Amino acid sequence: MQFVWQRAAALVVCASALSGCGGGGGGGGGGFLPLAAIPQLQQQQQQQQLAAPDEPIVESSSVSGLCTAPRTGIDPDTGAVFPDRSGSVDDEKRWVRGWIDETYLWFDEVPRSLRASDYATPVAWFSVLKTPQLTASGRAKDRFHFTQDTATYQSLSRGGVDVGYGIEWAFLSASAPRDIRVAYTEANSPAAQAGIVRGTRVLEVDGVDAVNGTDTARLNGGLSPVREGEAHSLRLRAPDGTERTLSLVAARVQRAPVLNVKTIGTPGGPVGYMQFNDHLATAEAALIAAVNQLQAAGIVDLVIDMRYNGGGLLDVASELSSMVSSGAVTTGAVFERLVFNSKNPFRLAPAQAIVPFHTTSRGFSTPVGQLLPRLGLSRVSVLTGPDTCSASESVINSLRGVGVTVNLIGGATCGKPYGFLPQDNCGTTYFSIQFQGVNNRGFGDYGDGFAPTCAVADDFDHALGDPAEARLATALSFLGTGVCPAPGSSKTAASLRKSEAHGTPYLVRSPIRESRLVLTPQ
Template identity: 80%
Template structure:
């Protein structure tokens, strides 16, 4: 399939790692979640034996759907291209698209038979490389699909159905330990006064720590529609317990929070909690940098421990605002390396994203000069849920000589990207490129190791100077020494998990992404 630049402009992304619990969901914030690795979904009868696996051009079967959509495609403004077809047609499209565009198309096992997989999604799930990283993790742990309409709502507006809770699974097996990482402002959870560190004890009367009815637990964590209500028994950080009902609502994520200045002996240090590279983050980041610039900060801590990624252009804007024009002018923010077929027929210049010096127009007028902090050093609070576009910020700044100190745990390791592609109402995400920085580096499939390994601290609010990771960042910048690690059993277990890059947030894979939606890269 030959895709032109207009299609490339639609979306380029890095997909998500399998969540620690083999779940896809938003942790109650914007989608579903899961407690335990779910049993395999019972498969309907296999496709007829007449089905064959000859690879055809995906364009020849695109839009041939078992259940064609009608109406207008919001992405194009024209009618959906869907027309009557079969699930066999959809599977043929999947196989052709993988063969044409998948970064490791020549590593897909040739012994697989589509008739052994009942649905196009099941067939897609196995069409990937079986290779491993140096640490033994799957090289491609990022394959996933999502309902197209749900993906559009989340990626474009940060809107999903949930409670506004971002949940962290500190222990996924009994006795389970599920805590609130943070809440979204004005969400049902925030309005109920639920704070970071709150432990979830029961859902609809079922014990979270040891309950076996994961179906009901999952249903409580992953409300399917607005107004759906479930009962939660919670224990606050101060030890008080209460039971309350939460009703799911449409929750809009606030990507930039807690922008503040912290006084230190060597001058004011800026802090910002940056959770998602959404379109709305553009205006929020510009406002945050202006605020910190006005405060005369001498250093900056960006809290991206829970930032799964998003718009790569926003990541480029942030990196530019952190650094100086001298460091980034004419430099590569990220270069995209595709498979040997050059499936999107791109010239080298078209695979290069620069450091943006002006706004892109996502949530602020395009073409405005971005403010700059002009820093040669920045500290990032990171962990296994720091993914994709967030890792691009780290890698790109290091690529132009900016010192990036990481405090926390190893990042998740997603140097790869893809062009999400809709077919028949399902959006497919398969790795199609690797991103490298100005020095040509992009080999971090096992994540970036922390400068200072510090376990996540659920006993303090994010942005509190006493919170373990922020406190360690402030200590390191002033003394150059990492604090002594704690030795409690819980902290040691958590640090081991984080060092191995094991994520513990339960959220939608689409929230762990790298997206380019502004068309072919242009010069700043």
């Protein structure tokens, strides 16, 4: 593409994992508004919000790089000197408002009564500059607005490097009595070296009861360290019931986006399996290696485990989709078309807004231009849940858009057909929805997520990739019989947690990892 893309998208999670996510003001009763009253309330809110004149909006380019604390040195994303100059908080807030007005997908739904002077920082000002509208199910239409320190963002998105124990926490219940489990661990991480396995439950953090304790600040601090070398004490209960107390020290952890690539023998022939956790730049090489391995094994079907994949690079999603399918269905087809606001803020010709099904590598982590291997499958099974988001949903939607059968086994996906072209200004990267992605058939309306073909609860009693794990076992069975488990079966729809059934995530991770990113390879 001629347009120089930057980054995109993410699902917002609670800033504090163990405290509630605010959903806006309400009456003292704390009850839910009847759905029938929502359209009328929205109309009243819009009239009130649009009644007051807005402060003047300037072109973002006129105040870009005017910073209260200008950076010096070289920007690793561009290879050029940082463009920062001396400016003020008001300059930074003016840039935010101008950039939102120019590029936000729903710029005309942003309340006009808001005033920058009521917000102390550019980030606080940015946080309210979004649509107040709701989806058909009553969820916020824009649940994805967020910011990130630019240096931290660059480290994770390009290199897959994060600071922590190497544990992906699953909050099966974030309020007391809490149920906090290990979803999986990263290889060679502090957690893996300590022998911590999937399904392990947290009982205590730095002496605070993790199940019923009220000191959520200490709990959050111990579960999610932010500095390398930070140490915390955790009392854990393993799946076999044994308990132990460990001191874990946070380190720089290299995330492995693709794990557990294997072939499983079935009566219908060999079935491939891969655990795909992140659409990072490093995933490109890992996915190519995985497909080559499965192709050599002669698989007849494929199960992709994306239950914890929040998304990432859209080009990587396109590469994976091409490798799964055949040239007969993808040649000349659209993987995803990006629909922007009526201002066409990036001045794109129609062809420039199309992401094709890539047939060669993009150069993220393998040499550019290499022919991608093909499995040539007409169907694929995807293990899903409420943490399957954004670029992962693009894989599902775009394969369906060219006639590939995609069976979903697990829970409803998160519902994020939107993406960002995030923008750095003064050391903060701003993520604001700027496009909706639609497939080859023009479909992209899944703001409430994709429903599973077979509803199956997440199974923390078995390792991921174990053929006995509930979701994988169901996928294998469904491939052979075309029949979902009976509702009364264990780990099936009857035991789905409310969060899984309604697409509410239970992993707590950086919004960067819940993303739909478009990026120029370096």
